Amino acid sequence: MDATLPNELSTLQELVSTLQGALSAAQIENKLLRQKLELFLKRYFGGTKNEGLDPKQLELLLAGLEAMIAPAPVAEKSAPVRSTAAAKAVRQPLPAHLATERVVLEPEEVKQQPAGWRKLGEEVTEELDWKPAQFIKRLYIRPKYAKAERIVIAPLPARLIEKGLPGAALLAQVMISKYEDHQPLYRQEKIYDQRHGVKLSRQTMGGWVEVAADWLSPIYREMKAGLLVGSYLQADETPIRYLDPDVKGKSQQGWLWLYSHPQGDVVFEWNVSRSREGPRQFLKDFKGQLQTDGYGVYESLARERGGELILVGCWAHARRGFHEALGENRAAAWIVGQIGQLYAVEKALRKHRAGPALRAAVRAWQSQPVLLRLRRALELIRRRVLPKSLLGQAIDYTLSRWEALTRYVDDGRLEIDNNLCENAIRPTAIGKKNLLFIGHPEAGQRSAVIYSVLGSCRRLGINPAEYLQDIFERLPKAKTSEIKSLTPTAWLNAQQAATR
Numbered sequence: 001m002d003a004t005l006p007n008e009l010s011t012l013q014e015l016v017s018t019l020q021g022a023l024s025a026a027q028i029e030n031k032l033l034r035q036k037l038e039l040f041l042k043r044y045f046g047g048t049k050n051e052g053l054d055p056k057q058l059e060l061l062l063a064g065l066e067a068m069i070a071p072a073p074v075a076e077k078s079a080p081v082r083s084t085a086a087a088k089a090v091r092q093p094l095p096a097h098l099a100t101e102r103v104v105l106e107p108e109e110v111k112q113q114p115a116g117w118r119k120l121g122e123e124v125t126e127e128l129d130w131k132p133a134q135f136i137k138r139l140y141i142r143p144k145y146a147k148a149e150r151i152v153i154a155p156l157p158a159r160l161i162e163k164g165l166p167g168a169a170l171l172a173q174v175m176i177s178k179y180e181d182h183q184p185l186y187r188q189e190k191i192y193d194q195r196h197g198v199k200l201s202r203q204t205m206g207g208w209v210e211v212a213a214d215w216l217s218p219i220y221r222e223m224k225a226g227l228l229v230g231s232y233l234q235a236d237e238t239p240i241r242y243l244d245p246d247v248k249g250k251s252q253q254g255w256l257w258l259y260s261h262p263q264g265d266v267v268f269e270w271n272v273s274r275s276r277e278g279p280r281q282f283l284k285d286f287k288g289q290l291q292t293d294g295y296g297v298y299e300s301l302a303r304e305r306g307g308e309l310i311l312v313g314c315w316a317h318a319r320r321g322f323h324e325a326l327g328e329n330r331a332a333a334w335i336v337g338q339i340g341q342l343y344a345v346e347k348a349l350r351k352h353r354a355g356p357a358l359r360a361a362v363r364a365w366q367s368q369p370v371l372l373r374l375r376r377a378l379e380l381i382r383r384r385v386l387p388k389s390l391l392g393q394a395i396d397y398t399l400s401r402w403e404a405l406t407r408y409v410d411d412g413r414l415e416i417d418n419n420l421c422e423n424a425i426r427p428t429a430i431g432k433k434n435l436l437f438i439g440h441p442e443a444g445q446r447s448a449v450i451y452s453v454l455g456s457c458r459r460l461g462i463n464p465a466e467y468l469q470d471i472f473e474r475l476p477k478a479k480t481s482e483i484k485s486l487t488p489t490a491w492l493n494a495q496q497a498a499t500r
Contacts, residue, residue: 094128135198138167158476161211165204171212172468174205179450180464185209213446215475218483220449223265223456224282226487231288232413234421235259235298237274242444254444256451257282258425262415265489266424266455270444276300283309289411291418293317294401313405315339316417321394329391331381338374342367346416356412363409371406375399424455456488467491 110117144153160171177183183191185202192198227233236258241251255274259282260266271278276297283290283301291312292298302311319339325332345366349359378395385392398405408414457464471486484490 094126132195133173135170135192135196160215160472160476161208164208164211166208168469168472169465171208171472172465174208175212175450175468176454176464178209179447180454180458209450210443210446212472213449215472216449216453218480219471219486220267220452222484223452223487223489224259224267226265226489227259227261227267228283228286230261230264232291233259233261233283233286233288234291234415234418235279236292236418236421236425237295238425239274240444242272256425256444256448258421258455259283260421260424260455260459262420264456265487266452266459268448268451268455270448272444280304289407289414291415291421293418294397310407311404312407312414313401314418315342315405316419316422318394318398318401318405321390321397325390325394328389329385331385332391332394335374335377335381335394338370338377341370342416354412359412360410361412363412367409371409375402420459424459453488460488460492462488462492 140156142154142156144151146152160166160168166174174185174188177188178185185205188205189200189202192200237255238258239253240256242254243251252272254270254272255278257269257271257278258266259269269278269282274297279297280301287308289310289312290298290302291314293314294317298311302309319336322332322335322339326336345362349362352358354362378399382392382395382399385395387393387396408416453468454464456462457467467488471491474486478486485494
């Protein structure tokens, strides 16, 4: 027997063991990469971002948490059962403020021989119709009078654009169409020409928008000042493309930063970068609680400011990670279910229109036990899953921000998430798909001013056409001391007070 055979056999065994270990590691890495690829494809190529939890997923839960940690085989989904009962549309009553046009239809017999007929009553049938918007030409007639050597003529009313063409309502229409209804100026140009026979070039309307944004800037500054004197803000940011004249043939990426109070005005700010200098300047005079997602800029600012700036976490962002991990580990379904219990508490509080004191009391009673149970579970599960797995990353995100995520329980003013801020920023995402990009870096801040005013109107339930027309008529003659009364919040308060 060859004396070297045992050594070679031992070497081969070590080699086989090494290859098996490498194969196992490769299989795990391959599984993680497949999951990430499937998530990417689902998110960006036809998938839906719905984060709702299918009730059938809760059936995966077991009595013991240990049993849920083990990966579960993929179960074949059964086809949803469709209801056979057809949903019947319910006609809603028409609003009382609509202009009413009466059309009386007399029987032919009565019209031919009216005598002898006695009216018994009448039947009324409602029809909702539409009269297309129309341009009007307004002529200001100013007679001149002379007396002795003196000549008098009435002055023209103050207007936003001196010697300009647009009235307040038309200016409001152009801005709302562009920033609220997401119709670029070149589309408006075609609509006005083809449907109304009025030629307005996009360059002309662009000049109007620029002037209007300048007039709205003092209102914007008052809105910003009103936010910063408070002690609670929500913040978010969204990218938007712009054209830089110094960079030929290529658009650049800028950012709209959004700051708001859940029950107040919405303020956008434009920056050409996503660095912390933008929020640092905006928030330099703010002291209080700032609710955001997990973007590191906010965490850096909080460390820099110490106790002056306290971060509040967003459970919607934390939940998103666990929702993405549902197909990877059934423990994620249990976690999403626990977060759902936190949201059920918030839903009940909104239904009863609870104030801050009641919200804090109910959260301490109902939400705090869920949070304690959830944290213990996350710490246990983290020891049993791979750190780079979807579930492992979601757990690390949540536990590393646990203090910020649970601050809302003790303070009834705070929201459970940043969704109100995201809802306010969403229309800009629709608009930038139609507008493609901002035409110039300087136009970014003008867009921020207009988005702020219209976003505040949307949040407060204000008709933007009524607000802008009224504001555009009042601004040319308004004093500096009156600007504060023209912010959307102040304007709405005045309107409500006038109707009491």
